[in-house]
Amino acid sequence: xxxxxxxxxxxxxxxxxxxxxxxxxxxxxxxxxxxxxxxxxxxxxxxxxxxxxxxxxxxxxxxxxxxxxxxxxxxxxxxxxxxxxxxxxxxxxxxxxxxxxxxxxxxxxxxxxxxxxxxxxxxxxxxxxxxxxxxxxxxxxxxxxxxxxxxxxxxxxxxxxxxxxxxxxxxxxxxxxxxxxxxxxxxx
Numbered sequence: 233x234x235x236x237x238x239x240x241x242x243x244x245x246x247x248x249x250x251x252x253x254x255x256x257x258x259x260x261x262x263x264x265x266x267x268x269x270x271x272x273x274x275x276x277x278x279x280x281x282x283x284x285x286x287x288x289x290x291x292x293x294x295x296x297x298x299x300x301x302x303x304x305x306x307x308x309x310x311x312x313x314x315x316x317x318x319x320x321x322x323x324x325x326x327x328x329x330x331x332x333x334x335x336x337x338x339x340x341x342x343x344x345x346x347x348x349x350x351x352x353x354x355x356x357x358x359x360x361x362x363x364x365x366x367x368x369x370x371x372x373x374x375x376x377x378x379x380x381x382x383x384x385x386x387x388x389x390x391x392x393x394x395x396x397x398x399x400x401x402x403x404x405x406x407x408x409x410x411x412x413x414x415x416x417x418x419x420x
Contacts (some may be wrong), residue, residue: 233252234278235251235252235269235270235276235277235418236251236252237284237305238247238267238277238283238284239251239277239278239283240284245334245335246332246334246335246338247277247294247305247420249273250266250267250268250277250338250408251268251269251276251277252269253269254268254269255268255269255270255271255272255274255276256268256270256271256274256275256276256333256367256399257264257272257338257341258344258367259341259342260344260387261343261358261359261362261414262298262346262363262365262367263297263298263350263354263358263360263362264295264296264297264298264341264346265295265296265297265298265354265367265395266295266338267280267293267295267296267339268271270369272367273366273367273368273369274368277292277294279382280293281293281345285351286366288307288377289307289309290307290308290309291300291304291305291306291307291309291318292305292307294334294337294397295337295341295396296370297350297361297370298321298370299353299370299371299373299377300322300367300370300372300395300398300399301319301321301322301400301402301413302319302320302399302402303320303326303337304317304318304320305317305332305333305334306318306329310327312324312327312328312329313331316328316329316330316331316332316333316397317332317333317334317336318330318365319395320379320402320406321353321377321386322373322376322378322398322402323352323353323377323378323383323409324378325334325378325402325405325406325409326406330349340368341363345402348377352385353377353385353388354385356386361390363408364382365392367376368394368396369380369392369393369394369395370394370395370398371390371391371392371398372390372391372392372393372397372401373385373388373389373390374388374389374390375381375388375400376401377406378405378409394418410416
């Protein structure tokens with residue numbers, strides 16, 4: 233109930249129903265971790281978004297993938313498509329609009345409709361590797377998928393890692409890359 237109150241949404245919405253009735257969902261062999269009320273290694277929606285906060289968040293983090301990719305509802309702060317679920321991928325380090333709302337995102341993840349969209353980030357036998365992880369773990373890739381050497385996911389070194397470590401790594405890499413790109417754009 234605490235998470236639902238922090239979100240300020242109705243329990244009749246997919247977001248509210250997940251917050252009130254589930255700890256979260258781990259679907260597609262564990263590839264997607266969709267946040268709900270929290271538990272067993274999956275953080276709750278309020279904690280992962282530092283709620284309650286003053287005013288609505290610029291983006292509401294709603295899920296992660298096993299590689300540390302982030303899914304968020306654009307609250308206007310991502311400047312892509314307010315209300316839509318957007319994805320920050322470990323291969324691009326930029327936010328992209330999935331063009332669907334939260335309810336459709338949850339349905340698509342559960343039904344396996346997102347498999348094609350993530351095919352480039354998967355390798356032969358990924359199902360067994362991912363299924364063996366604890367909910368709070370992800371898979372680190374070296375070289376990382378945003379590098380030229382890391383583009384072929386099937387040939388990189390993979391190991392389990394705490395999800396928090398993966399998220400921080402990609403956030404730091406994105407910040408550094410964006411800083412360098414901003415500098416290059418300003419250089420005559």
